[in-house]
Each structure stands twice: as structure tokens, then as C-alpha cells.
Amino acid sequence: MSTLIVQLDMEEFCEVADLPAAYVMEIVEHGILDPHGSAPRDWRFTDYELAVAKRAAKLRRDLELEWEGVALALELLDEVRELRTENQMLKQRLGRLLVD
Helix, strand or coil: CCCCCCEEEHHHHHHHHCCCHHHHHHHHHCCCCCCECCCCCCCEEEHHHHHHHHHHHHHHHHHCCCHHHHHHHHHHHHHHHHHHHHHHHHHHHHHHHHHC
């Protein structure tokens, strides 16, 4: 079974994400995205980065945050997701212990 990895160049990424190139450059500058390549004309983005960019743009628009705030919000949301996953796993383990 093979895994398909989608890679978009800057122009394709901007079109699919519905974001201007200037926004994408700002997102990269603030560490929200980490494209492959050394310069914007060489950047390649994955489908994961596309989802992150869309989420970042929505946070910026809906909450009227600066990019620094968006980066922090995304980091905190990821941490909450990880903690919820860990909490669920621990609850399952505890449930098995209590049944025995």
C-alpha cells in the first residue's frame, strides 16, 4: 500500500488555500508553516500545511488576531487535543484496572 503525499508550489497553495502570497509569507515567517524549500519560489507545501493555513486564516479572521496570536492559539489548540487524547487513554486504562 502506498501513501500519496500532496505537494503544492506557492501559486497552487495560495489558490487552493484562497490566501494571498503575502499572507502565506507572513504565516511562514511566524513559524506557523514550515514549507520545504529555501525561498518562496521553491517552497512546497503538503496537504497538512494546507489545513493548518486554512485554520490559521480562520482564527485570524474570526478572532481578529495578529499572526503571533494565531501561532499561539494553534499551539494551545494542539496541546489541548493531545491532552484530551492522553486523558481518554488514561481513562480507558483506569477502567480496565477497576474492572479487574
